[in-house]
Amino acid sequence: MLRYSDMVSNCLERVREIMPWDLVDRMKENPSLMILDVREPGEFEAMHIPGSLNVARGILESACEWDFEETVPDLVRAREREIVVVCRSGRRSVLAVDTMQQMGYADVVSLKTGLRGWNDYDEPFEDGSGVGVSPSVADSFFLSGVRPDQTSSHERS
Template sequence: MSTPNSEQGKSAIQIVAEARKTIPELTAAQAREKLDQGQIGLLLDVREPVEWEKGHIPGAVLAPRGMLEWYADPTTPYAKPELTTKRDAHIIVACASGGRSMLAAQTLQSMGYTNVVSMAGGFNEWSKQGFPIEEGTAEMK
């Protein structure tokens, strides 16, 4: 007898749930507190540029999920020094609601980044809490 998705592989929800077992999460309030206290080396936003332009957390660096591996690898022409020079820094990864950031944090961890967490609830929760937001054009390499 087959189980749900056994023939199709894992669902997105299952993959995120597995990542959640190994990747720590912070709430938006905890992330803001750490940012305010200067305890974060990098806030990484893995949403798409169109999402970023509608609003993002001040000081965040944009690295869309689809380009993350190339931005995080210092040997590629797409490497972002804002990211590659922070391999041991405390990095908070955010997306819209927490799924992409969980997978992105897991990817960074597998690439040797040592202190990566995902922000639970993502930008949606951040903005719902009334925390600062800015708008602006996404500058991509």
């Protein structure tokens, strides 16, 4: 049986990652770079990198193809475009990049450390209305929210 962490580790054998400071450089060097945020819509609405596109991980495959209700035309047309996939921690994005590579996306990478790392690097966020998010709000948002009953140690007791 594979665990989530095993699945991510397996994908890392095939997926390239970049650090937040590399993404800052790529954004300057390539204005047509696509930032794809694969978090859930509520997470994206709370805060995201300005200019990023939200497609939740759960519908990614159908969003990347024509003829589905979830089809996102800009994403379907981006198979040859440089894409950086982001999520909260950098794990969902690794799975998403692996999937996208299998679907023929040529230049797609994952943001290592995710948006938590982007925040640690003091880069900007905006909310769903396009309003900047203060660093203190971002810091609170990215604190770990694992409850005691969600840990493996709870299961053993």
